[in-house]
Amino acid sequence: MMIETTDFSKIHEKITNSEIPVGDLISYFRVKCKHCGHHRIMHDSVGKCEGVMNKPCNSGCDNFSPEI
Ligand SMILES: [Zn+2]
Ligand SMILES: [Zn+2]
Numbered sequence: 001m002m003i004e005t006t007d008f009s010k011i012h013e014k015i016t017n018s019e020i021p022v023g024d025l026i027s028y029f030r031v032k033c034k035h036c037g038h039h040r041i042m043h044d045s046v047g048k049c050e051g052v053m054n055k056p057c058n059s060g061c062d063n064f065s066p067e068i
Contacts, residue, residue: 031068036061 015022029041036049036059043049047064049057 031066033061034065034067035059035063037067040064040066 015025029039031040032038033040033043033049036057038049038052038057038061042052042057043061043064047062049059049061049064051057
């Protein structure tokens with residue numbers, strides 16, 4: 001889930017200019033997946049779970065679904 005040629009200051013600027021508080025973003029990415037139990041942040045932009053640390057997700061989850 002690495003962002004290539006990351007310009008974090010640009011991203012930071014976008015977040016700051018948006019209406020979204022960083023705390024809200026964090027809670028958004030902390031929502032767990034109904035399929036595999038991993039946080040949203042472990043899933044890539046299309047919703048496929050990439051697992052945690054060096055362990056791949058063994059549920060084969062490829063479609064993030066919030067556990068709420
Ligand atoms: Zn997973
Ligand atoms: Zn998942």
